[in-house]
Amino acid sequence: xxxxxxxxxxxxxxxxxxxxxxxxxxxxxxxxxxxxxxxxxxxxxxxxxxxxxxxxxxxxxxxxxxxxxxxxxxxxxxxxxxxxxxxxxxxxxxxxxxxxxxxxxxxxxxxxxxxxxxxxxxxxxxxxxxxxxxxxxxxxxxxxxxxxxxxxxxxxxxxxxxxxxxxxxxxxxxxxxxxxxxxxxxxxxxxxxxxxxxxxxxxxxxxxxxxxxxxxxxxxxxxxxxxxxxxxxxxxxxxxxxxxxxxxxxxxxxxxxxxxxxxxxxxxxxxxxxxxxxxxxxxxxxxxxxxxxxxxxxxxxxxxxxxxxxxxx
Amino acid sequence: xxxxxxxxxxxxxxxxxxxxxxxxxxxxxxxxxxxxxxxxxxxxxxxxxxxxxxxxxxxxxxxxxxxxxxxxxxxxxxxxxxxxxxxxxxxxxxxxxxxxxxxxxxxxxxxxxxxxxxxxxxxxxxxxxxxxxxxxxxxxxxxxxxxxxxxxxxxxxxxxxxxxxxxxxxxxxxxxxxxxxxxxxxxxxxxxxxxxxxxxxxxxxxxxxxx
Numbered sequence: 001x002x003x004x005x006x007x008x009x010x011x012x013x014x015x016x017x018x019x020x021x022x023x024x025x026x027x028x029x030x031x032x033x034x035x036x037x038x039x040x041x042x043x044x045x046x047x048x049x050x051x052x053x054x055x056x057x058x059x060x061x062x063x064x065x066x067x068x069x070x071x072x073x074x075x076x077x078x079x080x081x082x083x084x085x086x087x088x089x090x091x092x093x094x095x096x097x098x099x100x101x102x103x104x105x106x107x108x109x110x111x112x113x114x115x116x117x118x119x120x121x122x123x124x125x126x127x128x129x130x131x132x133x134x135x136x137x138x139x140x141x142x143x144x145x146x147x148x149x150x151x152x153x154x155x156x157x158x159x160x161x162x163x164x165x166x167x168x169x170x171x172x173x174x175x176x177x178x179x180x181x182x183x184x185x186x187x188x189x190x191x192x193x194x195x196x197x198x199x200x201x202x203x204x205x206x207x208x209x210x211x212x213x214x215x216x217x218x219x220x221x222x223x224x225x226x227x228x229x230x231x232x233x234x235x236x237x238x239x240x241x242x243x244x245x246x247x248x249x250x251x252x253x254x255x256x257x258x259x260x261x262x263x264x265x266x267x268x269x270x271x272x273x274x275x276x277x278x279x280x281x282x283x284x285x286x287x288x289x290x291x292x293x294x295x296x297x298x299x300x301x302x303x304x305x306x307x308x309x310x311x312x313x
Numbered sequence: 314x315x316x317x318x319x320x321x322x323x324x325x326x327x328x329x330x331x332x333x334x335x336x337x338x339x340x341x342x343x344x345x346x347x348x349x350x351x352x353x354x355x356x357x358x359x360x361x362x363x364x365x366x367x368x369x370x371x372x373x374x375x376x377x378x379x380x381x382x383x384x385x386x387x388x389x390x391x392x393x394x395x396x397x398x399x400x401x402x403x404x405x406x407x408x409x410x411x412x413x414x415x416x417x418x419x420x421x422x423x424x425x426x427x428x429x430x431x432x433x434x435x436x437x438x439x440x441x442x443x444x445x446x447x448x449x450x451x452x453x454x455x456x457x458x459x460x461x462x463x464x465x466x467x468x469x470x471x472x473x474x475x476x477x478x479x480x481x482x483x484x485x486x487x488x489x490x491x492x493x494x495x496x497x498x499x500x501x502x503x504x505x506x507x508x509x510x511x512x513x514x515x516x517x518x519x520x521x522x523x524x
Contacts, residue, residue, distance in 0.1 A: 094465065117465050131402070133470035134449070141423075141447060149421065167466045174474055178422050178445030264401070290461045291399035 030276060031061045031079035032269075033072065034090040034115075039192065039220050041243045041265055042090060044309040045114060048269035049088045056277045058085075067159065069096035076100045080107040086276035088269065089124075090115040094163040098123060110279055112272040115265070116164055121289050126275050128291045130263040132164050135242065135295025136171025139261045142297055143176070143215050143240045146258055150181030151212035154204055156197060156225060157189040158217035165189070168217045168242055176215075185211060190221045197224020205232055212238065219243035219260055226256050244298050244309055252303040259299040265309040268293055350468055352475035360479055365501075367455060368518055371407035372501050375430055375438055378408045379513065382506065395456045403506040405453040410438055410500045410515060414522070417493040423447055424490070427512065428498050439512045440500060440520075443485040449473030450516040451480065454503035477516070484520050498522050 030053045037043040046062050053060045061082060065072035072092040079087050080103075087104055089111050091097035098120045101111045105123055113127040121127075147153065155172065158165030176182050186204045190196035197216065201224060205211070214229070214237060216222035222241030229237045241248050244262030251257040278284050298306055305311050356364075372378075373393050382389035386404065390396065394404035412430035423445040427436035441447065452458060452473040463469040502517035 119465055121461065128400070129466065131400075131466070133466055133473070137447065163465055163467065167470060170467060170470060174470070175445070175447075180422075286399050288397065288399040288459075288461050292397060292460060292466075293401045294403065 027057055027059045028085040028280065029061055029082060030058045030086050030088060030273065031063065031075075031082070031084040032088045033063045033065055033075050033079070035092070036064050036066050039218075040245050040247065041219070041263070041309065044265045045090055045269040047308075048266035049114075049273050052270040052273040053088075056273065058273075058277075065092045067092050067162075069093050069100070072097065073100045073103070076104050080104060080109055084109055085280050087111045088272050088276060089113050091118060093161040094119045096161065110276070112276045112279075114268050114272045115263075116162060117290065119163070124289065125279055126272060126286050126291065127289055128268050128272050128275075128293065130164075130265075130268065131292040131294050132167040132263075133171040133174075134292075135261040135263065136168040137175050138295060138297040139240050139242055139259065140172040140175035140215065142259045142299060143172075143213060143238070144179055144182065146238045146240070147182065147213050149179045152183050152185045152208065152210055153213040153215060154201075154208070154211055154225075155184055155187045156200065156214065156216040156221045157187065158221070159191045160189060162192075165192075165217055172215055190216075190224065192218050192220060194220040194224040197221035198228045199224075201225040201228035202232070205229070205234065212236075214239045216241045219245040219248045222257055222260070223247055223251065226251060230256070244296075244306055246306070246308065249298065249303045249306045252298065252300055259297060262296045262298050262306060262311065263309065264293050264295075267310060350464075350471070352468070352472040353478065355472065356475040356479045360483075363457065364451070364455065364476075365518055367457070368407045368451075368501055368503060371454075372409040373407070375408040375410045375513065375515075378406050379437070382406065386506070395454050397460060402453065405450055405503055405505045406513075407454050407503050408501075408513075408515065410440065410498065410502070410517075412437065412498060414493050414496050414498055417490075419490040419493070421445075425514075426493055426498065436512055438504070438515045440498065440502075440515045440517060442488055442490075442517075442520075443477075443481045446477040446481065446485075446516060447514065448505065448516070449476070450503040450505055450514070451476035451518060453505065480516070480518055484517065488520065488522060493522065496522050 032049045034042040034046050050060045063075045069092045097118050101123045104111050111124040113124045117127050117129050185208045188200050190200045214225050219241040226239045239257045241260040244260050248257050248260045275286050378393045390404040393406045396402050396404050412428040414426045415429045415436050416427040418425050424442045425439045427439050430437040460469050499521045500517040501519045502515050504513040504515040507513050
C-alpha cells in the first residue's frame with residue numbers, strides 16, 4: 001500500500017514537472033515553504049520572503065506544510081518538479097526534515113532554512129534561526145521579575161517534534177529554576193495552538209486555581225491562555241509569551257498579556273532570500289551555515305514600536 | 314507450487330528491501346537533548362588551560378574597552394571582543410575591572426554588585442555574583458568555541474550555561490555576601506555590549522573582593 005502510494009506520488013510529481021515546464025523567458029523560481037499561515041508568525045515569514053524574492057526579480061511558489069513531515073516531503077517534490085532554484089523552508093521537525101532537505105540537495109535545489117534548525121549540517125546552505133535560548137531567557141527574566149521571584153505558575157509548551165519548543169522551555173527553566181520559590185504546578189503542550197491554549201488553560205485553572213503566572217512557548221498559546229483566564233475572571237494572572245505578534249502587542253497595550261519576546265521573523269526571511277540569491281547568482285555561501293538572530297524583550301515600554309515582527313524606531 | 318514460489322519471491326523482495334535499509338533508532342526528545350553530550354565536563358577541561366588565559370590576555374581595562382566601544386564599536390570588537398561571524402549576536406568584550414563596590418544587591422538569586430572603577434562615586438559596571446547568572450557572556454567572549462560545531466541550539470545553550478555553573482562553583486559561591494559596599498573588587502571577565510543607558514553586565518571568571 002505504502003509503496004503504491006509513494007509511486008503514485010512520484011508519478012504525480014513527474015507529471016507536475018512535465019506539465020509545468022518553465023518557458024525560457026520565465027523568471028527563476030524560489031519556493032517558500034512554511035507551517036500554516038493561521039499563525040501570523042509564519043505568515044510574516046512568507047510575506048517577508050516573498051517580498052524580497054520579488055524585489056530581486058524571482059517568481060515565488062508559496063506553500064504550507066501544516067507541520068506534517070509527509071506533506072512537507074511532497075511539497076519539496078513539487079518545488080523540485082517545478083524547477084525551483086532555491087527553497088526557503090521553515091521545516092516540519094528537526095529530525096524528520098533532514099531527509100527532505102537532503103532530497104532537494106540531491107536534486108540540485110539548495111535549501112535555506114529559517115526559524116527552525118535541523119539536527120544536521122552540510123545539508124542546507126543556511127540555517128538562519130532566532131536565538132531561542134537567548135530570547136527565552138529574556139522572557140523568563142521578565143516573568144520572574146513580574147512574579148516577584150515567587151509563586152505558582154504554569155508552563156504551556158509548544159509542539160514536541162519542534163526543537164524550538166524544547167529550547168524555549170530549557171531557556172525558561174534555566175532562569176526560573178534558579179528561584180526556589182517559583183513553583184511550576186502544571187506543564188502541558190498546547191501544540192502552538194490558540195484553541196488548545198484556551199482549552200488547556202481552562203482545565204489547568206480548574207485543578208490549580210491558586211496560580212499567579214503562565215509562561216507560554218509562543219504567542220498564539222498565550223493568546224488562548226489569556227482569553228481563558230479573562231473568561232474565568234482571572235485578570236490577576238501574569239502571562240508571558242514568545243514571538244512578538246501584533247495580537248500580543250495589542251494585548252500588552254490593553255493590560256492583558258504582560259510581555260513577549262520578539263523574533264525578527266520578517267528580517268530573517270528576507271535575509272534567507274538574499275543568501276539564496278547570492279548563492280544562485282555567484283555560488284557563494286554564507287561564512288557560516290548556522291546563524292543566530294538575537295531576540296528582543298517586548299513589554300509595555302516598547303510595545304508601541306512593534307509592527308509585524310519588527311521593531312520600528 | 315506456484316503459491317510457494319510466489320511467497321519466496323516476496324520473501325526475497327522483502328530481504329532485498331531490508332538490505333537497502335539502515336535502521337536508525339529514533340531518539341526520544343531527552344536522548345537527542347543529551348545523547349552522551351557532557352557540557353560540564355567540556356567546560357571543566359578547558360577552563361584552566363584555555364578560558365582563563367584567553368580572557369586574561371584579551372582583556373583591557375573596562376574603562377578603555379567601554380570608551381573605545383562607544384566611539385568605534387568595530388575597533389573595540391576587533392581588539393577586545395568576539396562574536397559569531399553570521400547572525401545578529403552583539404559583540405562580547407573581555408575586560409578587567411578594578412574599583413570599589415558602591416552598591417550590592419544580594420537578596421535576589423541573580424545577585425550583583427555595582428563597581429565604581431574611575432573614582433567618581435558612580436557605578437561603571439554591574440558584576441554578577443550568582444548563583445543565578447544571566448546570559449552567556451563567558452561562552453560568547455571566546456573565539457575558539459563556535460555554534461556551528463554543536464548539534465543544535467539546545468546543546469549550544471547547555472554549553473553556555475555550563476560556563477556559568479562552573480564559575481559559580483569555583484569562584485562565586487565562596488564569596489562572602491556581608492557588607493560588600495565599600496570594599497575593593499578586582500575581576501577579569503566578559504560582558505556583552507549593553508543596551509543604551511545600561512551598565513555593562515559583567516560576568517567574572519576571576520574575582521577577588523577585599524579591604
